[in-house]
Amino acid sequence: MDIDSRDRAILRLLQINARRTHAEIGEQVGLSASACHRRIRMLEQAGHIRGYTVVLGRGGAGERRVNMLVQVTLERQTEDYLGRFERAVRACPEVKECFLIAGSFDYWLRVEAEDAASYELIHSEILSRLPGVTRINSSLAMRDALGQRRDGM
Amino acid sequence: MDIDSRDRAILRLLQINARRTHAEIGEQVGLSASACHRRIRMLEQAGHIRGYTVVLGRGGAGERRVNMLVQVTLERQTEDYLGRFERAVRACPEVKECFLIAGSFDYWLRVEAEDAASYELIHSEILSRLPGVTRINSSLAMRDALGQRRDGM
DNA sequence: ATTGAAATCGCGACCAA
DNA sequence: TTGGTCGCGATTTCAAT
Numbered sequence: 001m002d003i004d005s006r007d008r009a010i011l012r013l014l015q016i017n018a019r020r021t022h023a024e025i026g027e028q029v030g031l032s033a034s035a036c037h038r039r040i041r042m043l044e045q046a047g048h049i050r051g052y053t054v055v056l057g058r059g060g061a062g063e064r065r066v067n068m069l070v071q072v073t074l075e076r077q078t079e080d081y082l083g084r085f086e087r088a089v090r091a092c093p094e095v096k097e098c099f100l101i102a103g104s105f106d107y108w109l110r111v112e113a114e115d116a117a118s119y120e121l122i123h124s125e126i127l128s129r130l131p132g133v134t135r136i137n138s139s140l141a142m143r144d145a146l147g148q149r150r151d152g153m
Numbered sequence: 154m155d156i157d158s159r160d161r162a163i164l165r166l167l168q169i170n171a172r173r174t175h176a177e178i179g180e181q182v183g184l185s186a187s188a189c190h191r192r193i194r195m196l197e198q199a200g201h202i203r204g205y206t207v208v209l210g211r212g213g214a215g216e217r218r219v220n221m222l223v224q225v226t227l228e229r230q231t232e233d234y235l236g237r238f239e240r241a242v243r244a245c246p247e248v249k250e251c252f253l254i255a256g257s258f259d260y261w262l263r264v265e266a267e268d269a270a271s272y273e274l275i276h277s278e279i280l281s282r283l284p285g286v287t288r289i290n291s292s293l294a295m296r297d298a299l300g301q302r303r304d305g306m
Numbered sequence: 307a308t309t310g311a312a313a314t315c316g317c318g319a320c321c322a323a
Numbered sequence: 324t325t326g327g328t329c330g331c332g333a334t335t336t337c338a339a340t
Contacts, residue, residue, distance in 0.1 A: 011209065015246035018171060018205040021316060032326050037318075047210040052171040055203040056164065067252060069261050086298040097263070099220060099294035107298070108222050110250070141252035145239040145260070147203075174333060188308050190334075 003048065006031065010039055011048070018052045067141035068119050070109040072127065073134045077105050081132045092126050094118075105134070116140070156201060159184065163192055164201065171205045220294035221272050223262040225280065226287045230258050234285045245279050247271075258287070269293075 009029045013020060026036035043049045074081060082100065085107065089098050097110040113119035119138075127136055156164075162182045166173060179189035196202045227234060235253070238260065242251050250263040266272035272291075280289055 011207065012246050014207040015209075016204070016206070016244065018207050023316080033316090034318090034327075035325055038325090041318090050208040050210045051169075053169070053206060053208055054164065054167040054171050055206055056168070057200040057203050069252060069254065089298055095299070098298035099222060100296050100298060101222065102293040102295045104292070106292075108292070108294070139257070139259075139261070140255040141261070142255045143253050145242055145251035145253060146248070175335095176333075185309060186333085187310075187335080191308085 003043075004039075007039060007043060007048075010036065011043070014040075014049070066113050066115055066119060067144065068109075068111040068113065069139045069141060070111055070123075070127065071135075071137040071139075072107045072109065072130075073136075074105040074107070074132045075134045076132055085130055085132070088126060088130055092122065094122055156196070156199075160192060160196060160201075163189065164196065167193075167202070218268055219266050219272060220297065221262075221264040221266065222292045222294060223264055223280065224288075224290040224292075225260045225262065225283075226289075227258045227260070227285045228287045229285055238283050238285070241279060241283055245275065247275050 006029050010025055013025050013028055021033070022037040022040065023033040025031075025040075026033045029036065031039070040049070072085075074085070086098065089095050089107075089109070094111050094113055095109050096112050097108075099108045100106075101108060111119060111122060113122060123136065123138065127133070159182050163178055166178050166181055174186070175190045175193070176186040178184075178193075179186045182189065184192070193202070225238075227238070239251070242248050242260075242262070247264050247266055248262055249265050250261075252261045253259075254261060264272060264275060266275060276289065276291065280286070
């Protein structure tokens with residue numbers, strides 16, 4: 001059971017808002033409501049749609065947090081350097097993401113802190129003390145543009 | 154606006170299956186269907202529920218493989234530029250994160266695509282067609298050092 | 307703030323083409 | 324395959340407690 005380009009379009013729309021009606025989805029992909037309904041049923045039974053869930057908000061009620069996007073440049077990318085770096089990063093719960101970038105000596109991190117002061121601590125205590133780190137470039141995220149992702153259009 | 158133990162129970166049930174009827178959920182938590190519906194509306198407006206999405210199966214269209222870290226530079230940061238950009242980005246489910254950076258004209262995105270080719274599509278069809286975009290800088294993530302850890306509630 | 311009734315809406319299962 | 328219609332259940336609104 002293979003997937004059509006229309007099926008892909010349906011899945012994209014459902015990812016943004018799984019509560020859209022079959023009529024709305026069908027209108028977007030050029031199908032009638034009943035045809036769209038059948039495709040979705042097929043996708044469910046074929047296992048391409050495992051289920052439906054809510055996307056929860058972050059933190060407790062209105063708790064403000066600061067996101068830092070951090071670019072860490074290493075002088076080398078040997079395995080022991082990477083291993084030590086990643087171990088230290090995994091031990092720091094404020095680091096929510098950490099990607100090793102291809103073609104450079106960089107890690108890109110997202111660090112979620114309570115405020116700028118607590119980020120300063122993470123920066124000075126953890127990041128800057130790692131071996132082989134040439135440069136650390138931190139950028140403050142003013143806002144999360146997806147924090148308000150709601151009913152798609 | 155603080156959440157109740159009943160609200161927590163509702164959120165737990167919705168996480169497992171967001172398509173349960175309000176009557177079923179209400180029965181589980183000891184509320185009527187309409188009261189349960191009211192609670193859910195409150196949770197949505199308070200930001201505890203960001204939205205509803207599908208859980209995609211493996212091996213199908215939903216399996217994302219590559220992460221792209223993208224730096225988008227705008228020529229201006231007026232509100233209408235930002236608004237248009239963010240609206241377009243919210244309509245693209247492959248964009249998993251989008252942060253507006255303080256002190257520059259940049260957005261930083263994380264885009265999750267099936268492969269390099271499908272990222273190329275997103276890049277050319279969506280990102281590069283936005284008004285006011287001066288530069289797009291994409292970096293391929295070789296690996297996620299945290300191993301796709303997800304934020305629970 | 308919760309309830310229950312009423313009206314509307316969308317789903318799911320039939321048809322015909 | 325698709326589009327159309329219909330019955331039923333669910334959602335949503337609203338008055339009442």
